[in-house]
Amino acid sequence: MAIQKTLIPDELRYQLLKKLHANPDISQRELSRQVGLSLGKTNYCLKALIEAGWVKAGNFARSSNKLNYAYVLTPKGVSEKAAVTVRFLQNKQEQYRQLENEITLLKKEAAVQK
Amino acid sequence: MAIQKTLIPDELRYQLLKKLHANPDISQRELSRQVGLSLGKTNYCLKALIEAGWVKAGNFARSSNKLNYAYVLTPKGVSEKAAVTVRFLQNKQEQYRQLENEITLLKKEAAVQK
DNA sequence: CAATTGCGTTCATGTCGTGAACAGTTGCGG
DNA sequence: CCGCAACTGTTCACGACATGAACGCAATTG
Numbered sequence A, B: 001m002a003i004q005k006t007l008i009p010d011e012l013r014y015q016l017l018k019k020l021h022a023n024p025d026i027s028q029r030e031l032s033r034q035v036g037l038s039l040g041k042t043n044y045c046l047k048a049l050i051e052a053g054w055v056k057a058g059n060f061a062r063s064s065n066k067l068n069y070a071y072v073l074t075p076k077g078v079s080e081k082a083a084v085t086v087r088f089l090q091n092k093q094e095q096y097r098q099l100e101n102e103i104t105l106l107k108k109e110a111a112v113q114k
Numbered sequence C: 001c002a003a004t005t006g007c008g009t010t011c012a013t014g015t016c017g018t019g020a021a022c023a024g025t026t027g028c029g030g
Numbered sequence D: 001c002c003g004c005a006a007c008t009g010t011t012c013a014c015g016a017c018a019t020g021a022a023c024g025c026a027a028t029t030g
Helices: A010-022 A028-035 A039-051 A075-113 B010-022 B028-035 B039-051 B075-113
Strands: A055-058 A070-073 B055-058 B070-073
Touching: A010 A028, A010 A039, A010 A070, A010 A075, A028 A039, A039 A055, A039 A070, A070 A075, A075 B075, B010 B028, B010 B039, B010 B070, B010 B075, B028 B039, B039 B055, B039 B070, B070 B075
Parallel strands: none
Antiparallel strands: A055 A070, B055 B070
């Protein structure tokens, strides 16, 4: 059986690409803080984004620092960011509709039990 | 350090109390199917509901069957069901508002990137 | 030239969901 | 009566996964 690498859900992908696009010169620790992930998971996701070809880890900070990479979105990464934003939006809108239904149902229940 | 028993979130509590109230004579397997839980977790949650005094496991099905309990809501269980329904509703409405905000933000982003 | 700081990376550890397996009970057909 | 199949609640070994302390390295500071 082929091993299925745990793939990053849209929500995470969206937030990471958004953060990185706005601020490529950011450490994994800082990124993990801003997105609310553990350091280990951030590292894992970042590698996945790089392997997917959406992000490139170049080192340009202060005179070619070996560490302290800059995580820049590739052209593919930019279009993926746009795509995932749209997908994410549609998802949210679907959730929105479902919530509407659930709320009206809940209101009825709450009224009955009062 | 005191061991913190994993407590059942409102959503689960709501769904379980609702199902049990509508149909007390239900097996754990059937309940797990309807609510979408694993058997093990269903068993765990049921015990928690019983320990909390919201549900009583009496055996009344076909001539005092030793197994095949009936899970009936206690008076406390009934009022908790009403309470959790209201809490759950408020929660959903809060989510609803947050989604509204997120969606408008996402729409802007999607428009910019187009 | 230490010492400190910050970096990316690793991985032992703990947490938690899962469902196959088990023992007990009932109902049914022979 | 007596298997036997079909159900029940309960358990627990297993796997999947998140976590963050620890490590080696580079750059900066004193």
